[in-house]
Amino acid sequence: MEAYTLNNTMSSPPMLFRARFRSNYEARLCYEIQSSGHNLDEFYERQRIPYVVPARTAQYLPDLMSRDGRLVIEIKGRFRDVAERQKYLDFQRSNPEIEVRFVIQRAGVPIYKKSKTTQEAWLTKHGFKVAIGTIPKDWVAELTR
Structure with a gap:
């Protein structure tokens, strides 16, 4: 040719x-x-x-995980970017048997600069349980069973 x-x-x-x-x-x-x-x-x-973009396998190292592996607690100061938020949605979709909960440092922090959506609103909207400031005692009890 x-x-x-x-x-x-x-x-x-x-x-x-x-x-x-x-x-x-x-x-x-x-x-x-x-x-x-x-x-x-x-x-x-x-x-x-x-x-179709081929699927890729990724790994997630949770902050805290129960002994039986069915509860994960993620401690967040803030979300770095949309990719990080997407990671949690992908993880939740891929592992419906594992419950992911979040402890965020402060209430009212937007998911990104100038956003009207707060971290806790975004997490709640997507079905995650949220605590602010500290890990609730009942969560610790569930974690350590």
Whole structure:
């Protein structure tokens, strides 16, 4: 198969044409197609095609875990980012037999800067039990059984 080479005599695409593309290289090659008489709209980014991102196995090291492994208590000052919150949702979905509870340092801390949603509201919304400031005695009793 013979390699196709760019027509080096072609002028560079106009600025308004280039604004539509993610790179100058992409713009230049698409401009060449359009300049050769083809309607670029028939070809360029005309349809999103779904694909599956392969699942990956991850590991989670909980702060506290009961002897029987059915209760996990996570001690949080704050959530670092959306990926961390997603980790707990994924863990909960993957391990429905394990109950995850959270002890958060302070009430009213937003899940991220300028968010109106607090950590405790987010946790409660997603079905997690929450304590603020200290581990409740009944949780400690369940943990140490």
